[in-house]
Amino acid sequence: MTDIIIQNLLSPVVLFFALGILAAMVKSDLKFPTALSETLSIYLLIAIGIKGGIELSHYSLSTVIKPILGTLFLGTFIPIIVLFILRFMKMDFKNAIGLAATYGSVSIVTYGAAISFLSEFGTKYEGFMNVLVVLLESPAIFVSLLLLKLNEENQGHSLSQNIGFTAGKPMVSGLINTKVIKESLFGKSVLLLLGSLVIGWIAGEGALPAVKPLFIDLYPSVLMIFLLNMGVIAGQRLPEVKKHGWKILLFAIFMPVLSGILGIFVGNYIGLSLGGTTLMGVLAGSASYIAAPAALRTSVPEANPSIYLGLSLGITFPFNLIFGIPLYYSIAQWLQ
Numbered sequence: 001m002t003d004i005i006i007q008n009l010l011s012p013v014v015l016f017f018a019l020g021i022l023a024a025m026v027k028s029d030l031k032f033p034t035a036l037s038e039t040l041s042i043y044l045l046i047a048i049g050i051k052g053g054i055e056l057s058h059y060s061l062s063t064v065i066k067p068i069l070g071t072l073f074l075g076t077f078i079p080i081i082v083l084f085i086l087r088f089m090k091m092d093f094k095n096a097i098g099l100a101a102t103y104g105s106v107s108i109v110t111y112g113a114a115i116s117f118l119s120e121f122g123t124k125y126e127g128f129m130n131v132l133v134v135l136l137e138s139p140a141i142f143v144s145l146l147l148l149k150l151n152e153e154n155q156g157h158s159l160s161q162n163i164g165f166t167a168g169k170p171m172v173s174g175l176i177n178t179k180v181i182k183e184s185l186f187g188k189s190v191l192l193l194l195g196s197l198v199i200g201w202i203a204g205e206g207a208l209p210a211v212k213p214l215f216i217d218l219y220p221s222v223l224m225i226f227l228l229n230m231g232v233i234a235g236q237r238l239p240e241v242k243k244h245g246w247k248i249l250l251f252a253i254f255m256p257v258l259s260g261i262l263g264i265f266v267g268n269y270i271g272l273s274l275g276g277t278t279l280m281g282v283l284a285g286s287a288s289y290i291a292a293p294a295a296l297r298t299s300v301p302e303a304n305p306s307i308y309l310g311l312s313l314g315i316t317f318p319f320n321l322i323f324g325i326p327l328y329y330s331i332a333q334w335l336q
Contacts, residue, residue, distance in 0.1 A: 008326045013116050016224045017321055020231015024238075032229040040226040041290075044112055045192040047215040047222075048130050053200020054207060055127020064128045066270040067280075071132045074266060074284045075139030078259050079104030083147060085255070089247060097148045098296050098303030102312050103255055104140025105288030106133055108193070109230060110320050112223055114282040117325050118275050119220075125275025134193045136283050141292055145299055188290075230317070237314035240306040248307070252315035260285025260320075260328045268335045277336065281328035286320055287312035 008014060023030040056064070079100035086096035111133055118125055200207060241249065263284025267277035289312045296303055 007120070008117060009322060011117070011120060012224050013113055013220075013227055014321055017227040017231040017234075017318065020228045020233075021235040021318070022231075024232050024235025030232060032232070037229050040222060040229065042188075042192060043215075043222055044219075044226060045108060045188070046196045047219050048108065048112060048115075048133065049193040049196030050200040050207070050211055050215055052127060052130020052133070053197040053202075054204060054211075056131055056197065056201045057204040059126075059128050064131065067126070067128060067132060067272065067276075068135060070266045070270045070280070071135045071283070072139055074259075074263055074280075075104060075136050076143050078262070078284060079140045079144045080147075081258070082255060083144070085251070089251070091248075093148070093151060094300055094302040095304055095307050097144050098300055098308040099251075099311065100147070101141045101144035101296055101300075102289070102292045102308040103259065103287045103316075104144065105138075105292040106136040106283050107286035107288055107312070107317060107320070108133060108290070109223075109226065110286040110317060110325075111279065111282055112219075113227070113321055114279055114325050114328075116220055116223060117329070118278065121329075123275040123278070123329075125273060125279055129276055129279045131197060132280070132283060134197060137193070137288070140288075148300065227321075230313075234313050234318055237306075237310045241310040241314045244307060244310075248311065249315060252311040253319050256285040256287065256316050256320055256324055257327065260324060261331060264328055264332050264335065268332070274329075274332055274336050277332040278325075278329045281332060282320070282325060285324055285328060287316045289313045289317070 020030075022028075082100040082103045083096055086099055087093070091099075115125075200211075241252075260281040264277055264281035266284070267280030272280060289309055292312075293305065293309050296308065297305070
């Protein structure tokens with residue numbers, strides 16, 4: 001496993017990310033224009049989606065139903081685990097909900113880096129894995145906000161104060177407002193991923209000549225530029241994270257490993273290949289810094305962005321990029 005970590009550390013993807021962190025730490029004037037950063041993000045979302053759609057055209061529904069159910073299970077169960085852990089750590093409920101949504105959702109860039117990692121090792125994976133990225137974006141957000149609303153409905157019950165809901169209490173209408181639904185289902189990341197995936201699925205193999213030069217051949221190079229920018233942003237977030245104490249820092253490392261291992265076991269149980277099982281671990285172990293924060297800003301304004309965004313981007317993202325992906329790969333190898 002040490003060799004895998006070293007090889008990952010020396011990959012251009014990780015080195016460009018490290019260069020970005022260094023630039024932030026030495027207060028360099030390196031800065032990406034907002035328009036360029038947005039363009040790179042849109043490119044990655046389309047590239048992953050359309051490639052997944054083309055691959056999905058090769059599979060029947062009976063082949064993908066188990067992976068879909070496994071993904072929905074992870075998106076529902078992980079935020080509940082996160083909420084239990086953080087409430088045990090005595091974190092206030094609103095910030096705990098923010099982290100539950102963030103760590104239950106997925107980082108598209110971590111997933112992209114994992115694909116590059118598998119390519120370096122020549123490890124194949126199921127093409128429909130890109131579909132699961134889209135599926136894992138929203139469930140954790142809905143579950144987390146549902147627990148928040150149920151907790152608000154049951155403020156007087158001791159059980160609700162501990163875990164966020166009361167058994168046997170009927171659900172009320174309006175638990176999640178339309179603005180949250182819009183952010184979760186029609187926000188930039190989900191819309192581009194799902195839309196390009198459907199386009200790739202409809203076009204099938206016939207789309208390859210048109211999309212391969214831009215969205216497949218150039219993908220690794222564009223990812224390096226994007227991660228340079230992410231390194232700068234992550235380096236700027238690190239001072240904010242330190243303010244919240246060492247326990248929350250440990251959470252940002254412990255939680256992705258726990259979720260990643262759970263994802264690996266789910267992937268192995270449903271019969272995925274080594275590459276697919278690794279990617280399932282990466283999906284479960286990553287934390288969102290796009291879709292979840294966008295929904296949280298709308299529905300839980302009391303949650304502190306420097307906590308959920310600082311941890312996901314400043315700690316968990318670099319941890320997964322450097323150590324997490326090789327770790328999930330090694331555990332998946334051991335299981336198979």
